[in-house]
Amino acid sequence: MKNRMRMVNKVRLYRTYYQWTQQELAERVGVRRETILFLEKGKYNPSLYLAWELARTFRVKIEDLFDLIER
Amino acid sequence: MKNRMRMVNKVRLYRTYYQWTQQELAERVGVRRETILFLEKGKYNPSLYLAWELARTFRVKIEDLFDLIER
DNA sequence: ACAATATATTAGAAATACATAACAGAAATA
């Protein structure tokens, strides 16, 4: 979509803060473990649904969890 | 979990507030006019990228533009 | 009424999020 912007996130940051495994977080938000892994690795960007669930699980705003920065 | 929740948005509300056509808004956020139409009609939910661009364009938070409610 | 513009509908293609599964290496722990 936007070629000059790139999405970064703090999923791993918050997950390790809560001391959850990828599997634990995956179950909490209702996705597969690999989905969490790929998100953390920046291999793909989430849907708004998933972003919402993650932010809710971490008790933060979506804008705090995800950020759009210059490439 | 995901099935008992449904996403609503204020895209049409903010678009008409700014007196933009679907075409105008589409150009501002970099998508097709039909994408805006389907979003307003709730025919599909946006990517986080698009949600971000829309919120930025309307100068609101993503959580203000989109809401996850009980079905 | 006529013309121009905005919105709506449909269908198919393209792109990508996410699922699923199998396996491998790293790290922790007994």
Add this chain to the structure above:
DNA sequence: TATTTCTGTTATGTATTTCTAATATATTGT
């Protein structure tokens, strides 16, 4: 060391978002 758990990789399949284009209807202005 041996075993378990966690993380990473790859490959393939499915579902959904978005694009594209064509056409139809509604709305607005002259």
